[in-house]
Amino acid sequence: GAGVSQTPSNKVTEKGKYVELRCDPISGHTALYWYRQSLGQGPEFLIYFQGTGAADDSGLPNDRFFAVRPEGSVSTLKIQRTERGDSAVYLCASSLTPGGASNEQYFGPGTRLTVT
């Protein structure tokens, strides 16, 4: 596809359940980022991958959150024991090469997660 894709577009889950959110970056983009956007706020950084490895996971709020990118392309954000406070839009972005200073990030449409 031409852009970053994310599935599902919407996910409703019960408190305590496990969820997986998928991101398919633009082909050839080596850097992949996950952000979380709460209502009325700007996106907040969660984790960044360069290739297969997590280069910076300092934004993950706690150990219930985990992300992988096993083949350096598709990434999955995994949330265990979901809580109502996890409800937000989860955005994925990719860039051609890493470098916040010179390479714009292209965002996907997001996954809206609602924990009931």
Add this chain to the structure above:
Amino acid sequence: AQKITQTQPGMFVQEKEAVTLDCTYDTSDQSYGLFWYKQPSSGEMIFLIYQGSYDEQNATEGRYSLNFQKARKSANLVISASQLGDSAMYFCAIGRDTDKLIFGTGTRLQVFP
């Protein structure tokens, strides 16, 4: 640590007029980039314009220009000839080499006929 401040929660502008959206930043880095993104009600983040910290000229992209004042640590977005389709949330962000973007809280722009 880096920080972005957008002090205008909402702005109104009449169609065909120009509007300036304010953004100030704080960073201790020498090399960084400043970005503006547009987020329509549909939710996608659309990249608009980029300014590097070492760029001496203000960036321009069509109707968008970035008024970069390094000494004041400001990176205001100027939209000329506003259109109804410009109504959206606008986010300013800062990034440095091999790093994530730090976003502000955004400004909601409404363009009226």
